[in-house]
Amino acid sequence: MAGRVSTPGASVVSRVFAVLGAFDERHRGLTLSELSRRAGLPLATTHRLAAELVGLGVLARHESGRYVVGRRIWSLGLLAPVQTGLRELASPFLHDIFAATRATVHLAVREGTEVLYLERLRGSESVPIVSRAGGRLPLHSTGVGKVLLAHAPEQVRSEVLASLRRITPYTVVRPEVLSAQLERVRRDGYATTADEMTLGASSVAVPVLRGAEVVAALGIVVPELRRDRQRLVAGLRVAAQGIGRVLAG
Incomplete structure (x- = not known):
């Protein structure tokens, strides 16, 4: 578990981070006993912290008695350079895409073996969306995630391919199939998904480059891609190129 601290005599700081690390995308609200167990700390210590x-x-x-992450953490998170710099510079381009498509728009980066969503502009209410700004989702089941995974270091790709988890009946969980998809992403310059993260939602995403380095992914979520794929890819590429130029200064 992410927050577990089992070392005797662990510092106060490490114990605080153990408590905070007990929360994740699937554990947003925890009872005291759950928090204690996931943090690997005694109940009394957890209660005091x-x-x-x-x-x-x-x-x-x-x-209800459940603990959740407070607003102060979110406010501090917005001060991180990856948030303030990229998110603010990309904002006009994200809003241009949103205005043109009225679809949900994502800006994301890779954090370890997960997608970290820096921004989400919510589109049609008819399309189920599970992402949120500041949230994390698996790399292998999202459009932005596949873009980031395709350009991740070999060690990261190997780790993800070794632990693929089925989220819907359509999630790709065969390593050889996902590897072939990632090769196409590198070749074609975009990634797609269909019902892999959420039933009823498809996505398309492209890389955002600073020079030759992929620093983020830009994506759109729609009900289906059959008719509008090329139009959406073209629009995303224009926006991604614009963000890249701004990042290059």
Whole structure:
């Protein structure tokens, strides 16, 4: 578990980070006992740290008794260079795509073996969306994730291919199939998905380059891609090139 600390005599800082690390995309709200177990800390220690973090606004506690990440963490996260620089520079281009398509638009980067969503502009309510700005999703089941995975170091690709998880009946979980898809992404310059993360949602994404380096992925989520794929790819490429020029200064 991400937040687990089992070393005797661990510092206060490491214990605080163990508590914060207990939260993830699938564990957004935790009871005290769940928080204690996932952090690998004694219940009394967890209770004391959680109470202090609630007082500081780092955690919040619902009426149900569950703890969630507080607004202060989100506010601090927005100050990170990867958030402020890329997100702000890309914003006009994301809004241009959104205005032209009225579809959900994503800007994302890779963090380890997951997609980190820097921005999400929500489109049609008829398309199911599970992403959120600041949230993380698997690389292998999202359009932006496949772009980032295709251009990730070999070690990252190997780690992802060795632990593919089925999310819907259409999620690609055969390593040889995903490897072939990633090769096409590198060759064609874009990635697509269909019902792989959420049923009823398809996506298309392209890389954002700073020079020769892929620094992010830009994507759109729509009900289906059969008619508009090339038009959406063309629009995304124009926007990605614009972001790349701005990043290059």
